[in-house]
Amino acid sequence: xxxxxxxxxxxxxxxxxxxxxxxxxxxxxxxxxxxxxxxxxxxxxxxxxxxxxxxxxxxxxxxxxxxxxxxxxxxxxxxxxxxxxxxxxxxxxxxxxxxxxxxxxxxxxxxxxxxxxxxxxxxxxxxxxxxxxx
Amino acid sequence: xxxxxxxxxxxxxxxxxxxxxxxxxxxxxxxxxxxxxxxxxxxxxxxxxxxxxxxxxxxxxxxxxxxxxxxxxxxxxxxxxxxxxxxxxxxxxxxxxxxxxxxxxxxxxxxxxxxxxxxxxxxxxxxxxxxx
Numbered sequence: 248x249x250x251x252x253x254x255x256x257x258x259x260x261x262x263x264x265x266x267x268x269x270x271x272x273x274x275x276x277x278x279x280x281x282x283x284x285x286x287x288x289x290x291x292x293x294x295x296x297x298x299x300x301x302x303x304x305x306x307x308x309x310x311x312x313x314x315x316x317x318x319x320x321x322x323x324x325x326x327x328x329x330x331x332x333x334x335x336x337x338x339x340x341x342x343x344x345x346x347x348x349x350x351x352x353x354x355x356x357x358x359x360x361x362x363x364x365x366x367x368x369x370x371x372x373x374x375x376x377x378x379x380x381x
Numbered sequence: 382x383x384x385x386x387x388x389x390x391x392x393x394x395x396x397x398x399x400x401x402x403x404x405x406x407x408x409x410x411x412x413x414x415x416x417x418x419x420x421x422x423x424x425x426x427x428x429x430x431x432x433x434x435x436x437x438x439x440x441x442x443x444x445x446x447x448x449x450x451x452x453x454x455x456x457x458x459x460x461x462x463x464x465x466x467x468x469x470x471x472x473x474x475x476x477x478x479x480x481x482x483x484x485x486x487x488x489x490x491x492x493x494x495x496x497x498x499x500x501x502x503x504x505x506x507x508x509x510x511x512x513x
């Protein structure tokens with residue numbers, strides 16, 4: 248029954264979007280981190296979505312194929328009294344752009360809601376189909 | 382085929398196509414942020430006409446010189462899947478337009494329910510005729 252596939256499709260999208268939300272929250276939490284466990288400043292991470300074929304079905308879901316690190320340079324702030332300042336007195340902070348992350352968060356939340364609606368509609372249709380002829 | 386089957390067969394085809402289309406539209410919404418994904422849909426009117434006349438999926442068939450040759454069309458798809466025309470192209474190659482997808486999805490769901498109502502009514506009609 249092809250309506251059942253909608254649960255897989257919308258479910259995969261919800262998983263992917265929540266993963267994106269997870270990455271966004273990690274970025275926002277570290278928006279002011281100066282250093283991380285490896286001594287380098289934290290780098291913003293982004294998820295990469297890919298279409299994911301479901302076995303035998305025509306419709307396709309979505310999955311996160313990898314998480315990439317933003318290669319752009321971090322912000323440099325002049326703060327000579329900081330213990331991590333370099334020879335010129337600058338501290339390299341993260342390259343997290345808070346505005347970008349907020350936009351990303353709203354986008355992920357909306358996409359998640361859309362998929363919840365899709366799943367609810369499919370469920371309603373299936374339940375109505377089960378009461379067919381009564 | 383007897384009359385009882387024929388009575389609701391048309392609605393059965395329609396319901397099949399509606400369920401299939403619902404699945405495609407769900408895929409479009411799921412892949413709204415996937416780079417390079419192209420939105421898909423079916424030509425419902427043409428697909429229903431093909432199904433009602435028993436012509437299969439309506440896609441182009443491969444020529445063959447032997448009955449055992451593969452026919453090149455997917456038997457598990459009730460209709461030929463087409464790509465939707467692009468209205469607002471985006472730089473990552475994704476052609477999903479959320480307004481379009483959501484409105485088509487809602488429209489398709491209503492049509493699906495309408496088909497269910499038709500079938501229920503047909504069954505009631507037949508029961509009334511049987512019970513007298």
